Amino acid sequence: MHKLLSNQTGQKMMLLGNEAIARGAVEAGVAVASTYPGTPSSEISANFFRISLQSDFYFEYSTNEKVALEVAAAAANTGVRAMCVMKHVGLNVAADALMTLAYVGVRAGLVILTADDPYMFSSQNEQDNRYYARLAGLPMLEPSTVAEAKEMTAHAFELSEKLQEPVLLRTTTRINHSSGVVTLGPLKPRQTKSKFIKDPFKLVTVPAVSRNLHVKLLQKLDEAEALAEESAYNAITGNGPYGIICNGVAHNYVADAVADLNLDDRVQTIRLGFSHPLPAQKIKSFLSEKQKVLIVEEGEPVMEQAVKAMAQEAGLTLPIRGKADDLFSRLFEYDPEMVKQTMATFFEIPYESQTPVDLADVPEIPLRPPTLCAGCSHRATFYEIRKAAAGREIICPTDIGCYTLGFMPPLSMGDFLICMGSSIGTACGFSKAADGQKVIAIIGDSTFFHSGIPGLVNAVYNNHNLTLVILDNGTTAMTGHQPHPGVDMQALDIEGYTQISIEKIVRAIGVPHVAVIKPYKVKKSITMIREAIDHDGVSVIISQELCALYAKGIKKPKGKPFKVTDKCQNHRDCMNDLACPAFYVWNDRIKIDANLCTGCALCAQVCPEHAIMPDRG
Amino acid sequence: MQTTRLIIVAVGGQGNLLASGVLAEAALLAGIPIQMSEVHGMAQRGGVVESALVFGGAQSPIISDGQADILVGFEPAETLRALKKCNRNTIVITNLAPLMPFTVNIGRGIYPNLEELQHLIRAKTRKLIAFNAVRRAEQAGNPLAVNMVLLGALVQTHIIPLSTENVKTAMQNKTKPAFLESNLKAFDLGFQAAAQ
Structure with a gap:
């Protein structure tokens, strides 16, 4: 159970x-x-x-x-x-x-x-x-x-x-x-x-x-x-002439600061857990007994503005502050020390925080940014788009999913992003306004169902000139492999769902040029993407390959790992163009980590010397 | 009750969340108040996973810079990166076996020198306990038990209010039965390594 x-x-x-x-x-x-x-x-x-x-x-x-x-x-x-x-x-x-x-x-x-x-x-x-x-x-x-x-x-x-x-x-x-x-x-x-x-x-x-x-x-x-x-969720704690009004997780930082600074007899706190509508009477009566009040809320000054308006209605002129250069920011999240320091400043209470260690002499530590997984099919498709569009100026509006990470070098696929589904909508606008730049929009399968379809209908209806690449990896990968309408639920042994074909939707919309590619077939995919880009009008490429992590999760058999053989001339096209995390450099030569390699064979097809071969050892 | 603040940093896949889960379970069994928070946005895609565990009376589930009483790093460069959480009195435990960041593998970064890294941490904090936890995990017969080795080292310091018994009981509840024996051995080897 x-x-x-x-x-x-x-x-x-x-x-x-x-x-x-x-x-x-x-x-x-x-x-x-x-x-x-x-x-x-x-x-x-x-x-x-x-x-x-x-x-x-x-x-x-x-x-x-x-x-x-x-x-x-x-x-x-x-x-x-x-x-x-x-x-x-x-x-x-x-x-x-x-x-x-x-x-x-x-x-x-x-x-x-x-x-x-x-x-x-x-x-x-x-x-x-x-x-x-x-x-x-x-x-x-x-x-x-x-x-x-x-x-x-x-x-x-x-x-x-x-x-x-x-x-x-x-x-x-x-x-x-x-x-x-x-x-x-x-x-x-x-x-x-x-x-x-x-x-x-x-x-x-x-x-x-x-x-x-x-x-x-x-x-x-x-x-x-x-x-x-x-409401019991709008409780008042402590006593004293100073007031704090707070909400959410910041209440914990306030409570810890009150305890650490021994403010229980000087500061009274009202935590607003039932935060809309605000309890105006309760707040006004709270304000009327205070010398000054600090509002502790992450984000926008939502309570602060409301509380100030209440003070005006009640004819109260005490200082009520929250967001200010010398107090709290509207940016990012708060933390316990920041809240404690700000409370100490505002209420004029001496407090010296533990100083973090001085990191001035620590050398630069290499970053560990999230990256497309080893064997991620998006890497193959991005490489192929780049090759297919070689010699042309392109704009690539991208969308929300793992593939957003493709905007990083060396793939560098992703030029514009605002929200779910925006790849295709903005592609329509770019195709009208951009001068001589071909628009190639990128969207994932789940995002296509979420809000990509109306954009594609718009593109066809208004006859825009663009290519949409739908990266269909058979799952909602980024958020943890949730199903979506295009997912094969039978592979998960779950009954009662209908799988909807992205290709049929695209064809039904009337897209004049549609092609389905298997991104691990590099040469053929490049040719088909080039044809789509060359098409004047709306064209769609559907790139089908299961998410490598998802495939592992549903126990699809994994391919045999590849290795770099002695034929390698150290051109490093594999590293420079693909940067798969299964690669590493050892004695100035590229090696493949057999534990990470999924056997997708993308690098083997990219190598000019055909030096990357299945590892049969 | 006195508040103790613990930060655990690791690379995705090193088992940080399981280790944190074991400690939280141990605290629950021992009746010790515990707040825990995690940042694990893109762990599966090679990112850093950070857990904060606050034992004792405090309500805040996160730990500000300079406020950790103890830092446990599952990977040396990540321990160094997390040093901002420490102050002069912090105790630091680190695994010394590096996991090369991808940026280093493709030649876009230089991995810190391990001797210098230890020297820096030692000079800035109260105490550094550093050893190769991967080797201890291999000795225990389970190379993936790096997290349990480091739990052993952590408990040995007596900084957090949990006994060996508490944590071992929690391991029984939270880890897979097939790995329990090697996990317990890994814990003991980590405990011994920290005592040396």
């Missing part, structure tokens, strides 16, 4: 934040959940997926976050508890659904998890999704610890049902990827079916209906604010 299905109430378990969230949902009797994978949220859905294979809980990897939210919204409006999980930028994709879903509301609890990523450990931006609660007018909960993440997830379902509105549960990477001790609670029985009750004058958002629904939403916000005033 999956460990998160344990019915041992009271059992203590060491759980990852994301496991704790999944457990919280299971304890609340969640019946339907959906997602599109994205770090730092991915382990929530990975656990949901495995749990769904062992129970009557329904979980799906949806094609994108908007679809995922629509799936969950419908389930909740039918009357079963639902959850939708995504990373912060995923909520941008789902935002269209979110904004009006807030008007419509829900019947059963719906929890939408947004996993923000301050410092961008694995994201393209560090947007602060607390603004979405304000934009949509929805309640938001923000846990500060792993244990609380479980409690709050379960509570979010109750809150959602009480208000008949979806609840946004906002985490940051340091909650998702921290581990802590969690005490298991009882499992609420799952209600997996309910009758949908028709009520079109409340559920079909034509203007006349929506005018009423917006009024209702504002009433819900007032109700939510009353609940926030009483």
Whole structure:
């Protein structure tokens, strides 16, 4: 049995934040959940997926976050508890659904998890999704610890049902990827079916209906604010003339600083875990007793601006500060010492931190950047595009996945990237505006299904001149090999799915020039890519080869490793053009690490001396 | 309860997360408060994996620069890179067997001299325990047990509030039964190496 299905109430378990969230949902009797994978949220859905294979809980990897939210919204409006999980930028994709879903509301609890990523450990931006609660007018909960993440997830379902509105549960990477001790609670029985009750004058958002629904939403916000005033998640600790208002993981840094600096009788802290709507009365009364207040929040000055407005309404003139050159930054994540130092500065308390060792005389340490794996088929395709386009000026808008790493030398494939699916959309624009540069867009299979298809339709409809290369490695590799609509689920021994052919979609759209390549056949692939690039109009190359890591995971037989033989003349085309991590230099000669080599034979086909041969020893 | 801060750095695939998991489990069994966080974004693609473990009363799951009481590095260059987490009183344990960064393999970087690396760390911190953990793991009959060798060395220092017994029980719960015997041996060899 999956460990998160344990019915041992009271059992203590060491759980990852994301496991704790999944457990919280299971304890609340969640019946339907959906997602599109994205770090730092991915382990929530990975656990949901495995749990769904062992129970009557329904979980799906949806094609994108908007679809995922629509799936969950419908389930909740039918009357079963639902959850939708995504990373912060995923909520941008789902935002269209979110904004009006807030008007419509829900019947059963719906929890939408947004996993923000301050410092961008694995994201393209560090947007602060607390603004979405304000934009949509929805309640938001923000846990500060792993244990609380479980409690709050379960509570979010109750809150959602009480208000008949979806609840946004906002985490940051340091909650998702921290581990802590969690005490298991009882499992609420799952209600997996309910009758949908028709009520079109409340559920079909034509203007006349929506005018009423917006009024209702504002009433819900007032109700939510009353609940926030009483919420145990908005607790006040300590005493004294100084105040701190904080949220999320920063609360831990504040609590540690208060303990370390012995501030318990000088600083009072209000932690806002039920953070939208803010409990205005509670905050105003807190402010009225303070000489000065420091706001400790990672990201944007969301609470700071709201609290300053509350002070104005209450006629209070105490200093309220947070984001400033001499205090906190809007950039990146906070850490315990930074918070402690800033508190000491603001409250004028002497404090000297342990000085980190001086690294001035430490020599430069070679970097260890993430790189495409040994035997990664993307490396082959990138090499072939480069060869096929030799002599032409090209622009390569790329997309989000492992293959984004191809922008690094020596492959250097990747010139522009803003979001999921942007390769093909921006390719359309580049093809119109760029002077004499051929546009070759690059997208992965999962990303193609996520948001690449509308861009390709646009390209064909508007008759753009571009080549789209779809890197089909048979899985969603970057986030941990989640399935997508193009995946062969039978290879995973999982029934009940339909595999959708990328080639058939591309042909059905009416792309005039389509070719499928096997990237480990180098010569043929180069010829076919060149034909596609030479085509005037839209052309698509589908490069099919399983992700090397995924192939290993599903126990596909591995090829025999290759070795560099004595015929090598040290041209080093293999190293200079491919830079596969299986290569290393030994006594000024290139060698291949047999443990890393997957036997893809790409380098053997690149070597001008044909010196790289299967290692039969 | 006094707070003890431990940083573990490794290259993806060296078993850092399992080692951290064992320590966290041991703390849970011993009833010692524990906060742990991980940065493992692209571990499978050759990146660096860093774990922070905070034992005792503190609530923060991460460790600021200069605040580690003990640093355990599974790879010497990564130990050196993580030295910013240390202060003059930090104890450092490092494996001395390098895993060449890919950038070095393709001639875009120079791997630090191991003698100089040890000298630098020794000069800046309270104590350095450095040995070839891969060799100890091989002696234990499991070349992949580098993580367990280093756990043994870590427990030997008595810096973290966990006993050998705690950690060995956690190893039984968290590691694969087929490897338990060699893992326990690896732990003992690491413990001995640190005592020398």
